[in-house]
Amino acid sequence: MTKRMLKVARKAMEKAYAPYSKYHVGVCAEAEDGMLFPGCNVENASYGITICAEVNAITSLIAAGKKRIKSLLVMGSGGELCTPCGRCRQFIREFASLDMPIHLADKSKVLKTVTLDCLLPMSFGPDHLAKKDMKKTVIKKVKHNKRK
Numbered sequence: 001m002t003k004r005m006l007k008v009a010r011k012a013m014e015k016a017y018a019p020y021s022k023y024h025v026g027v028c029a030e031a032e033d034g035m036l037f038p039g040c041n042v043e044n045a046s047y048g049i050t051i052c053a054e055v056n057a058i059t060s061l062i063a064a065g066k067k068r069i070k071s072l073l074v075m076g077s078g079g080e081l082c083t084p085c086g087r088c089r090q091f092i093r094e095f096a097s098l099d100m101p102i103h104l105a106d107k108s109k110v111l112k113t114v115t116l117d118c119l120l121p122m123s124f125g126p127d128h129l130a131k132k133d134m135k136k137t138v139i140k141k142v143k144h145n146k147r148k
């Protein structure tokens, strides 16, 4: 599978729009059913609204009706390991399990595979908000006790 993912990411990286940083990134996000989604970075003259390759790939995956990411491959045009930025790590967290593999690659091969938990330890995610109803109950009890 990673061979196909490398090809998808490489093709996406070739399409990156990075006239400012000249740093091209290609991503391949694998959905739970094995479908692959490419992403590349898309820069902007207003730097702050630049879109990372990871976000590009994951939003396509979601737009296609998929719910979860099974694995991710990130490829950078620099000589060093290209890891997702902080914002992307949190973005990935929304749609992936903590043990999801993230393959860090160059143009031809995977250099290192890490888990999401390795990149974003002690993270905050959707599971924290799932307990919201329980927190409301606790708050109501506290307020009720104060009235007495």
Ligand SMILES: [Zn+2]
Pocket (backbone or CB within 6 Å): 052, 053, 054, 084, 085, 086, 087, 088, 089
């Ligand atoms: Zn990013």
